[in-house]
Amino acid sequence: MQEWLIGLETILQAQNLFLLFLGVFIGMTFASLPGLNNLTALILMLPFIYDMPTIPAMIFMCSIYGGGIHGGCILAILFKIPGEPQSVCTCFDGYPMAQQGKSAEAMGIAFTFSSLGGLFGVLVCIITAPLISRMAEAFGPAEYFAFVVFGLVVASSVGSSSMLKGLIGACAGLLLGTVGVSPGSGVMRFTGDIHILKMGIQYVPIIMGVFALSELLKMLLGSGPDLGSNLGTLPKWTVKLPSLSFIKSSFKTFLRSAASGTLVGFLPGAGATAASFVAYGLEVKYSKNPEKYGKGEPKGIVASETANNASYGGAMIPMLTMGIPGSSSTAVILSVLMLKGIQPSPAVFQNMPEMIYSVFAAMLLVNFVMFGQSIFFGRLYLNMLKLPKAAIYFIIVVFCTVGTFSIRSSIEDVWIMAFFGLLGYGMDKTGFPTASLVLGVILADLAEVSFIQTVDSAGSPSPLVFFASPISSALLIIAILLLINPLFKRLYRLKYKMAS
Amino acid sequence: MFKNIENVLCLGLIATALIMFLVSLNFPAVYIWGVPDPNRPYQAEAGTWPRVICVVLAILCVLRMIDKKLENYTAKTDKNEERPHAANIRQTLAFTAAVGAYMALLVPIGFPIATMFFGLIMVLVLDKSAFGAAKSAAVISLISAGVIVVFCKILYLPLPRGLGVFREFSQWLIF
Numbered sequence: 001m002q003e004w005l006i007g008l009e010t011i012l013q014a015q016n017l018f019l020l021f022l023g024v025f026i027g028m029t030f031a032s033l034p035g036l037n038n039l040t041a042l043i044l045m046l047p048f049i050y051d052m053p054t055i056p057a058m059i060f061m062c063s064i065y066g067g068g069i070h071g072g073c074i075l076a077i078l079f080k081i082p083g084e085p086q087s088v089c090t091c092f093d094g095y096p097m098a099q100q101g102k103s104a105e106a107m108g109i110a111f112t113f114s115s116l117g118g119l120f121g122v123l124v125c126i127i128t129a130p131l132i133s134r135m136a137e138a139f140g141p142a143e144y145f146a147f148v149v150f151g152l153v154v155a156s157s158v159g160s161s162s163m164l165k166g167l168i169g170a171c172a173g174l175l176l177g178t179v180g181v182s183p184g185s186g187v188m189r190f191t192g193d194i195h196i197l198k199m200g201i202q203y204v205p206i207i208m209g210v211f212a213l214s215e216l217l218k219m220l221l222g223s224g225p226d227l228g229s230n231l232g233t234l235p236k237w238t239v240k241l242p243s244l245s246f247i248k249s250s251f252k253t254f255l256r257s258a259a260s261g262t263l264v265g266f267l268p269g270a271g272a273t274a275a276s277f278v279a280y281g282l283e284v285k286y287s288k289n290p291e292k293y294g295k296g297e298p299k300g301i302v303a304s305e306t307a308n309n310a311s312y313g314g315a316m317i318p319m320l321t322m323g324i325p326g327s328s329s330t331a332v333i334l335s336v337l338m339l340k341g342i343q344p345s346p347a348v349f350q351n352m353p354e355m356i357y358s359v360f361a362a363m364l365l366v367n368f369v370m371f372g373q374s375i376f377f378g379r380l381y382l383n384m385l386k387l388p389k390a391a392i393y394f395i396i397v398v399f400c401t402v403g404t405f406s407i408r409s410s411i412e413d414v415w416i417m418a419f420f421g422l423l424g425y426g427m428d429k430t431g432f433p434t435a436s437l438v439l440g441v442i443l444a445d446l447a448e449v450s451f452i453q454t455v456d457s458a459g460s461p462s463p464l465v466f467f468a469s470p471i472s473s474a475l476l477i478i479a480i481l482l483l484i485n486p487l488f489k490r491l492y493r494l495k496y497k498m499a500s
Numbered sequence: 501m502f503k504n505i506e507n508v509l510c511l512g513l514i515a516t517a518l519i520m521f522l523v524s525l526n527f528p529a530v531y532i533w534g535v536p537d538p539n540r541p542y543q544a545e546a547g548t549w550p551r552v553i554c555v556v557l558a559i560l561c562v563l564r565m566i567d568k569k570l571e572n573y574t575a576k577t578d579k580n581e582e583r584p585h586a587a588n589i590r591q592t593l594a595f596t597a598a599v600g601a602y603m604a605l606l607v608p609i610g611f612p613i614a615t616m617f618f619g620l621i622m623v624l625v626l627d628k629s630a631f632g633a634a635k636s637a638a639v640i641s642l643i644s645a646g647v648i649v650v651f652c653k654i655l656y657l658p659l660p661r662g663l664g665v666f667r668e669f670s671q672w673l674i675f
Contacts, residue, residue, distance in 0.1 A: 051655060164564040171557040172513060175520065178550040187527050187546035190520060213599075220592040221584040388636035390626040391643055394619050397599055398647055401606070406657045414603050430506040448549045455544050 007357025011365060016059050020362055023063025024070075024369045025377065031071030032381035033392065034081045036215075038068020042332040043212050044396060046204060047403040054340045055355050059362040061333050062316075066118060066366035068329070069272050069312050070374065073110040073305055074381055077103060086272035086308035089280040093293065093300030100296055104240040109298050110305045111374045112242055113254060117306030118367040120258035121265065121313025125320075126360050133321040133346040141453035142465070144322070146472035146479075148447045151268035151324045153479040156436050163486050166436045169427065173440020174447060176201055183449050196412040203335055203441045204407055205417035208400040210434045211328065213421025216393055218428060237379040242298075250302045256282055261307030265314025268439070271327035272308040272315075279307030313363065320344055320356065323446060328435045331442050339407075343446075506568060510561040517561070521554040594625045610662025610670040612648045619644045648674055 010016060023045075030041035041064050049057040072087035077094035090110060097106040139147075156166025179190045180200025191197040242250075257279035264275040283303035284290045293300050311327075318324040323344035325331035337344055342352070349356055374381075404417045424434045458465035467473045524547035584592075602618040609617075619640035627636040651657045652674045661670040 047651065047657060048655065050657070162564070162567070164560055164567055168510070168513065168557065168560045168564060171553055171560060175517070175550065175553045175557060178520075178553065182527075182546040185546040189527060189546060189550060190523060216595070217592060220588060220595055222588050388623075388627060388632060388639050390619075390622040390636040391639045393595070393626055394622045394640055395643060395647075397602065397622075398615055398618070401603065402611075402647075402651055402657060402659065405606070405659060409658045411603070411607050411660070414606065418599065418603060426505065426509070430509060432509070451549055451552070452544045455542070455548070459541050459543075461542050461544075461548075 003353040003357045004361075006354050007359075007361040010055055010354060010358040011059065011361040016056055016358070016362075019056050019060040020063045020365060021369060021373075023060045024067035024366055024373055027064040027067025027069075028071030028370065028373060028377075029381055029384055030064075031068045031087075032074050032384055033387075034075060034385075036392070037072070038065055039211055039329050039332065040215065040396065041068050042329055043208050044399040044403070046208075046332075046336070047399060047406055049336055050339070050406055054337070054342065055358050057336055057340065058333070058355065058359050061336050062359055062362050063366050063369070065329050065333065066309075066312055066363065067370050067373070069309055070111075070114045070118065070370045071381065072308075073114065073301075074107070074374070074378060077106045077110060077301075078382075086276045086311075087304070088273070089276045089304035090301055092280070092304075093295070093297045096294070096296035097298065097301070102296070104238040105242070105298070106301055107239045107378070108241040109246075109301045111239065111371055112247070113250070113302045114305045114309045114374075115367045115371040116254060117258050117261060118309035118312055118370070119364070120254075120306070121262045121310035122316075122360070122363040122367065123313070124262045124310075125313035125316050125363065129317050129321050129356075129360075130349060132317060133349040136321055137346040139322075139346075139471070140469065141450040141457070142469055142472040143475075144446060145450035145454055145466060146475040147322055147324055148443050148450065150475040150479045151318070152436065152439060152443065153482050155268045155439050156433070157482050157485075161431055163483070165430075165432045167483075169432050169434070169436035170440040173437040173442075174444050175440075176206070176437075177441050177444020178448070183445055184452060196410055196416075199408070201416065201441070202404075202407055202413060203438070204339070205404045205413045206420050206441055207332055207335060207438055208404055209417040209420025209422075210424035210427075210438060211332075212396055212400050213417065214424030214428060214434065216396060217421065217425040237382065239375050239378065246298070250299055253283055253299045253302045254306050256286070257303040257306035258310040261310030262314035264307070265311025265327070266317055268318065268324055271329075272311040275311035275314075276304045276308040279303045309367075316359075316363065320348070320359070321346065323443075325439060325442065328438060331435075331438055334442060338442075507565060510565050514558050514561045517554040517558040521551055521558075524550045524554070591625065595622075598622065598625055607660045608663050609666040611659040612652065612670050612674050613662065613666060615648060616641075616644050 011020070026045065027038050027041050030036045031038055042061060045060065045064060049060060052060070069086060073090045073094065075081045076087040076090040077098050080091050080095040094106045094110065097103065136143075152170040153163075153167070156170055157163045177200075179197055180188070181198070182189050188198060247254075260279045260282055261272075261275040264278050265272065267274075280293075280300060280303050283299060284293045287293065287299070289297075315325070315327045315330045316333075319330040319334050321344065323334060325334045334344065342348065342355075400417060401414055404413045405411065407413060427434050427437065454465055455461055458468070466476060527545065527547040598618065598621045601621075602614055605614045605617075620637065623633050623636040623640055627633045651659060661667050
């Protein structure tokens with residue numbers, strides 16, 4: 001209880017409240033612009049947190065993340081343009097409702113259930129994260145290594161059309177993480193006597209290049225939604241909140257979507273987009289009138305918006321307790337903690353309760369703030385669409401350059417960012433998931449240290465040493481099953497083809 | 501076009517993994533967590549982990565190349581693959597060149613001057629209509645001024661100030 005009071009006291013300080021409001025506003029603004037998303041917002045705000053203390057920085061970033069997931073529904077309903085990939089399912093029923101002249105109702109449903117779904121996910125996070133962290137206290141290096149492998153395999157299987165491509169991306173990330181000083185022995189590796197490589201390749205230039213610069217290239221080459229799209233006259237901004245009877249009748253849909261959203265959010269690499277698709281699919285499956293979906297069924301919006309916001313809390317659980325990010329956005333938030341010299345682990349719950357409970361309090365409050373902001377500032381977000389395309393591209397390039405340069409005052413880092421921008425575009429075009437590469441880079445140190453500690457303490461390089469404990473065995477067996485699953489699917493298809 | 505690039509990427513990764521594997525064999529035998537212990541049957545060294553990753557990466561790339569070959573036999577290729585318009589390609593090349601020039605000029609001419617010029621070039625590259633360009637130029641000038649003030653004056657970030665006369669100009673302008 002005392003931790004909660006400390007967390008509340010921290011969040012209610014004027015500076016932190018301001019950062020929370022600002023973070024939600026920035027997140028929602030980016031989510032309202034086609035082609036940009038909460039990930040872009042998180043990346044572009046990195047230069048501002050370098051000099052901030054850890055707690056305000058975390059409050060700011062978590063608010064951007066929450067606001068960003070929420071804001072994508074506005075464009076999805078009004079223009080059938082998902083401001084965020086996770087709002088694609090909101091388009092299915094939101095846009096038909098808007099065409100039927102019910103945009104105010106659709107908007108009200110989306111805002112209400114986004115906030116309720118977000119609250120559900122955050123409450124699950126608040127309840128389970130301390131329990132998981134207590135369980136994780138008993139984890140040794142073998143369990144941590146198994147968690148990293150499990151996370152990378154799940155991320156590779158969810159985020160890409162081909163699991164092999166995801167795994168290649170993850171391994172390339174792990175290999176990039178070996179450049180620089182070896183943890184433990186202090187030996188310089190793969191530096192080629194280049195000064196900047198002696199300190200290792202920073203993950204911030206990689207994140208900025210792969211996620212922000214490559215997105216600009218994609219938009220310019222027309223393979224993504226472009227900024228400055230001609231949306232015509234902006235509609236009148238009205239929001240009609242759903243009645244209590246509608247909320248009651250949608251309770252089952254809400255519960256199903258919130259639970260599936262939180263669970264999918266927890267899985268590494270899955271994120272809000274997968275959460276909303278899973279929840280929408282479940283809703284269509286369990287509905288008595290599945291034919292109504294896609295034609296303006298309000299419960300379709302309930303399912304999509306509840307699930308993508310519930311994934312916010314789910315994705316934060318593995319990040320806060322074990323330092324394993326559940327999505328690209330949580331990977332950026334993890335990089336903020338690492339920039340501040342904090343490696344999330346169970347010990348953080350013991351040693352830094354103020355930070356943890358301030359983050360929890362901020363995550364709770366974010367849901368109320370974004371509900372209020374979306375109703376009162378909705379018109380403002382729409383007006384952001386009038387910003388010139390050149391201005392938005394300019395802001396992104398300048399913020400990325402400043403963010404990368406400022407880490408260690410090095411222009412080489414800026415060139416590394418540019419290289420990864422081009423690489424990210426190439427990876428995207430060839431279907432290699434960039435998120436796996438970034439997860440690999442971020443988890444490289446944790447993976448290496450836990451691998452070496454396990455092998456060293458067992459005194460054997462045999463892979464069997466990782467199966468010594470039940471937890472690591474279970475995780476590795478699940479990972480292996482996930483790995484061989486596509487092979488069995490292909491064999492089954494081949495057999496079916498031959499039989500027919 | 502990108503389908504062949506995938507194979508090239510896989511081959512490039514295999515070559516990189518092979519080179520890194522060979523380089524890691526020459527790392528000094530400094531053992532992790534202390535000096536060599538003769539009583540232990542095995543001790544990891546600085547090159548152990550990179551070698552493991554190199555082997556796994558090379559195997560995955562080979563598997564992917566085989567997988568792609570099988571895909572080519574079984575799946576139909578999509579001949580109507582969306583190709584970018586020539587105008588989009590020209591605009592992207594101009595944008596990439598502008599970003600490259602901005603990064604290259606950042607240290608010699610300093611952040612404030614490079615940023616102002618970059619903003620104006622962005623207008624020329626991305627906004628074609630006369631009215632759009634004028635509006636963009638006005639908005640970008642305001643944003644440039646805001647960005648320079650926020651990063652240099654408020655956050656005191658250690659950004660490049662330029663060399664020689666540009667340094668003096670930057671000092672006079674903002675620092």
